[in-house]
Amino acid sequence: MASTVQSAQADVLSQIFQGLKNQSHEVRLESSVNLRRYVATTVAEMTPDAAAKTWDDNINRRLFDLMHSQNTTENFGGLLAIDHLLEITSGETIEAKRNIFRFYNYVKHLLPNSDFNLMLVASKTLGQIAHIGGSAFGGQFLDYEVPAAIELMQPEKQESLRYAGVLILKEFARNSPGYFHSHISLVFENIVIVLRDQSVIVREGAAELLAACLEIVVQQERQSRNTYLNGILTEAQAGLRMPQPEIIHGSLLTYRELLLHAGMFMKETFMDAETILRFRTHRDSLLREQVVAMMPSLAAYDTQTFKDNNTDGKG
Numbered sequence: 001m002a003s004t005v006q007s008a009q010a011d012v013l014s015q016i017f018q019g020l021k022n023q024s025h026e027v028r029l030e031s032s033v034n035l036r037r038y039v040a041t042t043v044a045e046m047t048p049d050a051a052a053k054t055w056d057d058n059i060n061r062r063l064f065d066l067m068h069s070q071n072t073t074e075n076f077g078g079l080l081a082i083d084h085l086l087e088i089t090s091g092e093t094i095e096a097k098r099n100i101f102r103f104y105n106y107v108k109h110l111l112p113n114s115d116f117n118l119m120l121v122a123s124k125t126l127g128q129i130a131h132i133g134g135s136a137f138g139g140q141f142l143d144y145e146v147p148a149a150i151e152l153m154q155p156e157k158q159e160s161l162r163y164a165g166v167l168i169l170k171e172f173a174r175n176s177p178g179y180f181h182s183h184i185s186l187v188f189e190n191i192v193i194v195l196r197d198q199s200v201i202v203r204e205g206a207a208e209l210l211a212a213c214l215e216i217v218v219q220q221e222r223q224s225r226n227t228y229l230n231g232i233l234t235e236a237q238a239g240l241r242m243p244q245p246e247i248i249h250g251s252l253l254t255y256r257e258l259l260l261h262a263g264m265f266m267k268e269t270f271m272d273a274e275t276i277l278r279f280r281t282h283r284d285s286l287l288r289e290q291v292v293a294m295m296p297s298l299a300a301y302d303t304q305t306f307k308d309n310n311t312d313g314k315g
Contacts, residue, residue, distance in 0.1 A: 086128055159199050159202065197250070207256065248287055
């Protein structure tokens, strides 16, 4: 009788994991919901030994296969499954803690990857894991992970590695700000490298990382706040004077994040708006588009100054 029940349960899981490999996002989503429901009901009613065996033999092993597959569709299915399992594995039980670290390692395998969209989705799942894991992903854990991610960002690395480093740091900054705070100095020492990266997607990811770091600095830093803000602003100002479009673009992105996330720190340096507005006529279309996108932020920050500069710029 017991073997019959176990066989039926295995069949249910086989069907669920087959659905997670489906080309249709809707089918994969439905399967991930079914997996969460199965774990929350059937597995929850098992004895501790039976539950551990089910996790090890029928769930985690299959999740590992999905996440290590060469098929991107299966990778996405694995991420969806983990996203939904995270909703029910946030407890303090030994099994929950074991699984949260397993999930982290499964997801980390996709950073880097040749599919940048997959990397972005994986990084968000990684962030959720860090958020749920709390102190387990602070302290000594970040003492290793932050320098490792910064090493990935170095200019001699491949684009996918640089992007992976940026994404990993961004998610830790967003989801573990209290623990990430002690690593802010190291990140600021290296962030200009990726803000001036040859790759647009790396630069834009670096700007999002900068935004998360600025939030931490403004909210948690007292003594060194202006040191960080002045340092990154000085780099942005210098970048606007350089000829390379990618460096100018990185500076524009930096200004955008300072305007949005540094409070009124930019009040005294708002005359830089005039310099920024000059790039509306630059030969590089990306720079022109970036300036246009920033104009609402410039105007909202200090309407009168923006109007004066904008009028002068047109004149």
